[in-house]
Amino acid sequence: MELINVRLSAGGNSIIILNQTRLPGKTEYKELCTAEEFYHAIYSLEVRGAPCIGIFAAYALAVLCGRIDTGSFEEFRSQLIRYKNYLNSARPTAVNLGKMLNRIESHAVTHKNLPIDKLKKELLSEAVSIHEEDKQMCFKISDYGLSLVKDGDSILTHCNAGPLATSRYGTAQGPFFLAKERGISLKAYCDETRPLLQGARITTYELSKSGIDCTLICDSMASMVMKQGLIDAVFVGCDRVAVNGDAANKIGTSGVAVLAKYYGIPFYVLGPSSTIDFSCRTGDDIEIEYRDSSEIKSLFFSGPVALPEVKCINPSFDVTPNELITAIVTERGICRAPYEDSFRKLFPEQFTKLL
Ligand code: MRU
Numbered sequence: 001m002e003l004i005n006v007r008l009s010a011g012g013n014s015i016i017i018l019n020q021t022r023l024p025g026k027t028e029y030k031e032l033c034t035a036e037e038f039y040h041a042i043y044s045l046e047v048r049g050a051p052c053i054g055i056f057a058a059y060a061l062a063v064l065c066g067r068i069d070t071g072s073f074e075e076f077r078s079q080l081i082r083y084k085n086y087l088n089s090a091r092p093t094a095v096n097l098g099k100m101l102n103r104i105e106s107h108a109v110t111h112k113n114l115p116i117d118k119l120k121k122e123l124l125s126e127a128v129s130i131h132e133e134d135k136q137m138c139f140k141i142s143d144y145g146l147s148l149v150k151d152g153d154s155i156l157t158h159c160n161a162g163p164l165a166t167s168r169y170g171t172a173q174g175p176f177f178l179a180k181e182r183g184i185s186l187k188a189y190c191d192e193t194r195p196l197l198q199g200a201r202i203t204t205y206e207l208s209k210s211g212i213d214c215t216l217i218c219d220s221m222a223s224m225v226m227k228q229g230l231i232d233a234v235f236v237g238c239d240r241v242a243v244n245g246d247a248a249n250k251i252g253t254s255g256v257a258v259l260a261k262y263y264g265i266p267f268y269v270l271g272p273s274s275t276i277d278f279s280c281r282t283g284d285d286i287e288i289e290y291r292d293s294s295e296i297k298s299l300f301f302s303g304p305v306a307l308p309e310v311k312c313i314n315p316s317f318d319v320t321p322n323e324l325i326t327a328i329v330t331e332r333g334i335c336r337a338p339y340e341d342s343f344r345k346l347f348p349e350q351f352t353k354l355l
Contacts (some may be wrong), residue, residue: 003027003206004226005130005164006047008054012124013066015059019046020164021187024205035064035083042090042097049165050239050275051134054096057087058127061104067122073112076119082107087143092287093248093317096107100130134167137272137331142174143233143271144329146184146338151177153232153302156222157186159250160198161237161270162206171270172237173203176212188214189225192292195296195314219252226263234260238271238318238328245322246283247271247338252316257324273330276343278350283319291316 005018013271019028022045030046032038038060041047047056062082067290068076084101091097107126111119149155155176162173169177179186188207193199200216207214218226225231234256240248247253247269260267280286293312298304305311328335328342335342 003164005167006059007104008059008128008184013063015056015063016269017037017041017047017056018164020048020202021046023164023201032060035086037059038064039087039090042087048198049160050094050096050237051166051171052164052199052271053091054100055095055127055131055134055167057097058100058104058130059124059214061101062120062123065108065305066105068116068120072115073116073119074245076116077105077108077112078324079118080108080232084291091289093239093289094275096272096274099274100165102313111324114129119281122330127187131160131167134272137170137274138163138166138169138174139178140331141171141270141272141329142169142178144169144331144334145172145175145268146178146182147264148268148334149186149233150247151184151186154189154230155187156191156225156231156234156256156265157203158191158199158219158234158236158256160206161235162203163259164202164206165198165237170206170237171272172235172268173206173276174270175328177210177236181209181214188212189231190214191219191256192216192251193254194219195299197300198250218256220339222256223263225261226259227263231260231263234267236267236269238269238275239317240280240286241271241276241328242270242280242282242285242319243276243278243334243340243343244282245325245328245337246286246319247322247325247328248286248288248317250284251318254318254324255322259331260323262313267320267324268327268329270329273347273350276330276342276350278347285317286317288318289316290314327348
């Protein structure tokens with residue numbers, strides 16, 4: 001199964017997305033043109049998953065820059081920054097959003113001496129490079145992830161970190177697809193992932209359409225399946241990882257990590273280095289997104305499941321403390337505690353930049 005989640009239109013003036021809010025019932029592609037449509041797609045989770053948001057935002061900014069009508073680089077850059085800040089405000093937790101927008105801006109600065117028309121083309125090709133790099137990173141992460149498990153293992157997943165949340169393969173779901181290609185049998189237990197059901201709607205969709213053995217469970221059943229000895233490892237993705245290894249991911253992830261520790265099951269976080277925020281010392285520095293209570297009280301139900309006046313909080317992410325994480329799997333290798341030391345060895349250039 002190869003579904004394309006994000007792609008630039010042939011003329012480079014709009015972006016085609018697969019609307020992930022309609023899955024699994026509808027495979028709906030949408031063409032987006034305006035800054036407001038790009039913002040809405042990120043905010044409403046039509047495009048979602050940290051790497052996919054970053055890829056989409058890079059295309060979006062490059063497309064918007066293509067419409068800036070000026071011959072002056074300074075004016076071009078100030079309009080670029082306005083678009084960048086607007087898109088970046090759509091969701092706060094996934095660091096890839098801001099990082100990829102910054103990368104487009106830096107690329108513009110590096111090429112500021114080009115005529116504006118050529119500069120616009122440069123930005124589009126930088127967005128394409130971001131997309132291509134993600135495909136390669138996902139492959140490497142999947143390969144390292146696969147080395148942590150063996151033929152016949154069963155793995156619990158939370159949320160969705162497959163091809164639709166990234167590019168090809170995915171991160172936390174990548175080892176399943178790679179295993180399938182290599183004739184290795186892995187079985188997935190997928191948390192439904194309340195309240196937006198990314199596990200039920202998207203992860204099981206991707207896995208079962210690819211012929212991978214997967215079983216859907218409610219989030220509240222994770223403890224029971226672990227206790228029954230059905231789970232050999234947990235694979236989750238990440239939206240922002242602090243330098244000490246604390247990892248923000250979809251709400252409910254930290255609870256799964258606590259359960260895994262209790263039952264002695266390895267808990268792995270898989271993500272590209274673009275998801276490590278080298279400016280966050282610990283998980284306390286990570287901003288958690290809060291979303292509308294309708295997502296809990298009515299969105300996926302035929303009628304309300306709580307009175308409208310009932311108070312509700314809807315944090316979209318939580319932070320798993322590094323001591324509950326067995327390893328963090330990146331495209332350059334597998335990091336283990338103490339994570340800062342491990343990150344320093346694999347990503348020395350990031351620490352040089354900080355000095
Ligand atoms: O709110 P979402 O669906 O964008 O959240 C996505 C997740 O939490 C994923 O698990 C994470 O981004 C990793 S995607 C490779």
